[in-house]
Amino acid sequence: MKLKEHWAHNIQLSPFEVVMMLLSLISVIIILSMVLIPMDKETHKLLFFIDTGICCIFLGNFFIGLLRAPDKRLFLKEHWIDFVASIPAIEPLRFARLFQILRVVRLLRMSRSVLGVLLKQRRQTTMASLLLAIITIVAFSSVLVLLVENGEPGANITTAEDAIWWSLVTISTVGYGDFYPVSTVGHIIGGLVILCGVSFFGVISGYMASLFVAPDEQEHLEQQRQEFKHQLDDVLQRMEHNQQTMLQEISQLKQELQQQHKNR
Template sequence: MSDKNGWSVRNLATPSPFEFAMMLLSLLSVVLVLVMTFGHLDGETNRLLFFIDTSICLIFLAHFFVGLFRSRDKRFYLRHHWIDFVASIPAIEALRIARVFQILRVIRLIRMSHAYLIPLIKQRKQTTLASLLVSMVTILTFASILILIVENGAEGANIQTAEQAIWWALVTISTVGYGDYYPVTTSGHIIGGVVIVSGVSFFGVITGYMASVFVSPDDNEHHQRNEAHKAEIKSELELALARMEANQRQMEQNQAQILAQIAELEKALSNKK
């Protein structure tokens, strides 16, 4: 089971942080598909959901091919992860239904989440990157959807299309603030404020992560040093035990020689008598 770089159910017992992130994005993707299928939305909102769904699909495809590239058994990987590839193909309506199968993994993940907490905490760097990826996609998704809904059709609004909504969300979360697109409604201002605060927090976490990468020792290097130290201690203990056993054998031999000499002396004394 060492060749598991994807999201298979067999691999679900010990998922990596990025596999955990892909499961959460699968849940978000299924929600978008359901909204596009059964929701009565205007054309621009549907286009926006389509763009977001396509972006998530590209993330899924990138994760799939990275896992395939890293896998030592390509056939095994394709045999157990082909549904992930099918569900990740964008712009084909029928294939989106395949993502429902991914929800089964998310449900099992939630039921067993307590068993995943400690392993994820131990993988701090990967968990941080995976959390940033999920947070960024989630914030951009909800920010662009909500701003388009509240601004579309408002008097004097300049955020009217899906592209404009996505661009506004990207600019706002990055706190760049070009000012070419901006909300004019009260609800839009509230949404913008929340996105700005989220963006400041988001990039604050990125800054802290980058600082930890350069300041803190690498987890693998630290683990290797610990393992080397444990091996050194074990070797020293084994050497000490070997010396103790050798000393004990030598003492037993000396004791046997002394007893033999004592026996000879007693025999010699008895002969003189």
């Protein structure tokens, strides 16, 4: 029981922890696909590029956590496996990410309400969700478009680099036109990626607007609190004044009654 409490105390559940777990799961699936599924050279290279990008995110998350940790020695003791599993280009070490998945799953089980935690940290949840969605869509769309377009007559997306560049350009809705799908399925994939990109930029625009609007709302709420506090103070002062007036009138009335009693 004490070990469980120590674990929960030292590792705080956050939206980015959940995203790291999901990215670890995606990375493990990618590694298993590269090892077990026969594929051409370009598809293998593309999966390697995607996994290396995920490794860079893991390393960034690790060093950010290390810099923020109050006890860096304890952080290294508990998270060293994350660093080992984030080293690119060494496939056997990447299976160590299973430990990261198990750790976060254990943390999720100990948390009473994951949804409550995510709702309390809405800004982190928004950013973490966007990060996960962008990585997932770029990864899957680049793999799918390469598999679909490779071998098609007149296809210009034939390498891993072309597929990643097309996916990034399409999701950002820039549309350079230097690489484009020529097959019907490729057009469908491109259309879905464009719709996702438009949605992402809408969410990001709303998020950025909230960053500027939020301080004004906080100031407005603070002003309302101050006004309510002043009104409450005025009411309390009036009540206190009325109470004192009533006590004085009661005391005066009591004296008059005593005086009348003496006169009798």
